[in-house]
Amino acid sequence: MGLTKSFNFDDKQNQLAAYAKALAHPARIAIIQQIITHKTCIVGSLTDVLPLSQSTISQHLKELKNSGIIKGEIEGPSICYCIHNENWKIAREMLDNLFVQIDQRCGQ
Amino acid sequence: MGLTKSFNFDDKQNQLAAYAKALAHPARIAIIQQIITHKTCIVGSLTDVLPLSQSTISQHLKELKNSGIIKGEIEGPSICYCIHNENWKIAREMLDNLFVQIDQRCGQ
């Protein structure tokens, strides 16, 4: 199948899984790290830094954008990608919540 | 292709992506939540709680186990799954690290 039965799960479970999925590829981690280190978010340099083709990188950027983790704005001839702070905060809270609950109930 | 070029990325990027991938399905989030709420970790009840077949659930458990997030021990006739605390801590630290860096450099 390959088709996730997402309707069987509640919104939070689906949302958290979606954020995790966005992070579930080393190239997307690398992209986020690039955004971090460059502070400002011009990302034309990604094609120089990542060992992937331009079209593949563009696809990964699209997935990060669709998940809500990053956002892109046209900036002259190029595009400026940066972290979507509001959504990122939500993702962090959801993950933190899981970690805290586990610490409380399952921590040794 | 569908084949991640993981050799192109460093160990930490691959490891973090692997942890994220383990969390990248609502059923696996739900399984972890069940482990949390049941405190102790008998998970035979998963087939009653999740809207998925026993074999599918077993597959998701296997993925969580392979990622290192949970571990399973034989306990009489059934199997006791619980959080793998050491690995979970590593996953949390890696994720926290990313979040903190973003807060520091990209936070508004």
Add this chain to the structure above:
DNA sequence: TTAATTTATCGTAATATTGCAATCTAACAA
């Protein structure tokens, strides 16, 4: 032993993901 219970694995089918080359589009420069 036989039967029941619990979980894993196998086989299969459908959909998703990853990746690249090629092409398209939009904006700027000459």
Add this chain to the structure above:
DNA sequence: TTGTTAGATTGCAATATTACGATAAATTAA
């Protein structure tokens, strides 16, 4: 206008994931 540059999109191929039923394996109960 024409050319250039930056990215996105399309089309394709290969692999991965998700899901289920059926079956296998291991343990306990009778």
